[in-house]
Amino acid sequence: MKKIIFLLLVFSSMHVISQQNVKGIITDKHGTPILIETNISIKGTDKKTLTDYKAEYSITANKSDVLVFAHPGYQSQEIKVGDKNVINVVLERETIQRNGPHKVVFIIVDGISTDMYYKANTPYLDAISKDGAFTEAYVGGKRGTYSETPTISAVGYNSLLTGTWVNKHNVYWNSILNPNYNYPTVFRLLKDSFPNKKTAIYSTWLDNRTKLVGEGLEATGNIKVDYHFDGLELNEELYPHDDQKKYLKRIDAEVARTAATHIYEEGPDLSWVYLEHTDDMGHLYGDSKQLYEAISYEDALIGLIWDATKLREEKTGENWLVIITTDHGRRPIDGKHHGYQSYRERSTWIALSKPIENTYFKNNKVSIVDIFPTITDYMGIPIPQHVAYELDGVSLTNTVDAFNLEATCYNGKYLNAKWLTESKNNEQAKIFISYSNNKKEGGIDNYKQIGEIDVQKRAFNAQINPPKKCKYAKLVLETKNHTINTWIKIKP
Numbered sequence: 001m002k003k004i005i006f007l008l009l010v011f012s013s014m015h016v017i018s019q020q021n022v023k024g025i026i027t028d029k030h031g032t033p034i035l036i037e038t039n040i041s042i043k044g045t046d047k048k049t050l051t052d053y054k055a056e057y058s059i060t061a062n063k064s065d066v067l068v069f070a071h072p073g074y075q076s077q078e079i080k081v082g083d084k085n086v087i088n089v090v091l092e093r094e095t096i097q098r099n100g101p102h103k104v105v106f107i108i109v110d111g112i113s114t115d116m117y118y119k120a121n122t123p124y125l126d127a128i129s130k131d132g133a134f135t136e137a138y139v140g141g142k143r144g145t146y147s148e149t150p151t152i153s154a155v156g157y158n159s160l161l162t163g164t165w166v167n168k169h170n171v172y173w174n175s176i177l178n179p180n181y182n183y184p185t186v187f188r189l190l191k192d193s194f195p196n197k198k199t200a201i202y203s204t205w206l207d208n209r210t211k212l213v214g215e216g217l218e219a220t221g222n223i224k225v226d227y228h229f230d231g232l233e234l235n236e237e238l239y240p241h242d243d244q245k246k247y248l249k250r251i252d253a254e255v256a257r258t259a260a261t262h263i264y265e266e267g268p269d270l271s272w273v274y275l276e277h278t279d280d281m282g283h284l285y286g287d288s289k290q291l292y293e294a295i296s297y298e299d300a301l302i303g304l305i306w307d308a309t310k311l312r313e314e315k316t317g318e319n320w321l322v323i324i325t326t327d328h329g330r331r332p333i334d335g336k337h338h339g340y341q342s343y344r345e346r347s348t349w350i351a352l353s354k355p356i357e358n359t360y361f362k363n364n365k366v367s368i369v370d371i372f373p374t375i376t377d378y379m380g381i382p383i384p385q386h387v388a389y390e391l392d393g394v395s396l397t398n399t400v401d402a403f404n405l406e407a408t409c410y411n412g413k414y415l416n417a418k419w420l421t422e423s424k425n426n427e428q429a430k431i432f433i434s435y436s437n438n439k440k441e442g443g444i445d446n447y448k449q450i451g452e453i454d455v456q457k458r459a460f461n462a463q464i465n466p467p468k469k470c471k472y473a474k475l476v477l478e479t480k481n482h483t484i485n486t487w488i489k490i491k492p
């Protein structure tokens with residue numbers, strides 16, 4: 001009996017000796033923890049564990065065991081335990097050629113200037129930016145010109161939705177009195193070409209669907225948004241309004257959760273998430289702990305939606321582009337309000353979930369109006385000429401031959417136009433002019449070609465002959481890839 005006990009002891013202590021605890025952290029190639037659970041298993045056994053919320057794991061294994069690290073969207077790795085007690089793993093993204101459709105969700109998180117974004121703790125936005133791309137950006141049109149645009153919420157959203165500044169879309173204030181629907185939203189453009197593609201709006205502000213997108217209005221062709229989750233702010237029974245605006249913080253969470261679930265389950269082709277809490281904390285407290293906490297709070301909600309798109313991609317083979325931006329910055333002195341043209345109020349940023357190779361994007365300050373053509377490009381939505389000729393932005397994903405077109409007119413007849421280019425190509429550009437602005441009333445403008453020039457020349461001069469009462473003319477530069485345009489003041 002003693003002998004048996006002795007043998008048992010030896011056997012069990014041998015067993016203990018040969019086992020060791022192995023721990024580590026799972027990151028991507030940039031060193032960012034891969035936050036949703038990674039599966040760690042011992043090859044050839046049922047033994048497994050998951051990483052925790054810090055992307056860390058711990059497992060007991062034998063020296064001869066092989067650990068398998070698996071995470072959806074990443075290449076699995078096998079590592080023999082040997083003498084190691086710490087095994088940190090860098091997982092490489094799986095480069096799958098997905099053949100599924102291209103889909104877009106854009107998220108507007110309200111009122112975070114560039115400097116606030118940099119200062120705030122935003123692990124999810126950082127991870128999205130590393131995986132994809134990030135850039136500083138601006139809102140507010142061209143300062144001091146015909147396109148100068150108030151740095152106000154609904155005004156900014158509508159610049160994104162229509163790809164134009166306020167002189168065209170005509171939403172000057174949050175009351176959204178008289179939007180000019182002759183400049184169609186990206187939702188309308190999608191539905192015009194692909195009536196069966198699905199749209200969705202998840203929003204802490206009802207007007208975004210009913211007034212800006214203009215659901216069910218004659219002027220928008222009675223556009224229908226296929227799925228919506230909004231208007232909770234009007235339900236005071238479920239969301240009693242409090243001075244600290246906590247009810248809107250709760251609504252943002254509901255909105256993001258619903259967006260994530262709906263995107264994962266239904267995968268609408270084009271959708272818009274709007275989150276408000278950061279703007280409320282800005283107005284109430286300005287540069288403050290509350291505001292920075294709010295940015296981190298929204299960041300986590302954005303992470304939720306981003307994860308949903310990745311899981312959806314795994315499940316379906318679809319290609320998802322997530323675009324996150326903000327609608328304006330904040331007042332320089334205290335970070336409270338906004339609406340004017342200071343650098344801080346105009347300063348914004350854009351994060352995209354896919355890498356961007358475009359040199360215009362890399363070397364220039366892009367703007368909120370560039371998002372519209374980026375979406376149409378990514379999704380392959382055709383842009384009718386009368387819409388393209390009015391777009392104030394250029395695509396961040398396609399070739400940009402020229403940008404920043406400006407023109408002046410001397411003595412009512414000498415036209416001087418200039419533009420910038422990042423391209424090395426000798427792309428030919430045609431120059432068109434219109435002396436009417438019928439588009440504003442829903443009509444068609446008559447553009448006349450006044451020249452053709454290599455974009456590398458970066459300038460174009462011509463003598464023009466505007467009609468007597470013409471105050472502004474519209475100039476378009478067109479290459480085979482895209483168009484850019486500007487207004488020219490004829491009468492000083």
Ligand SMILES: [Zn+2]
Nearest residue numbers: 110111153327
């Ligand atoms: Zn705002």
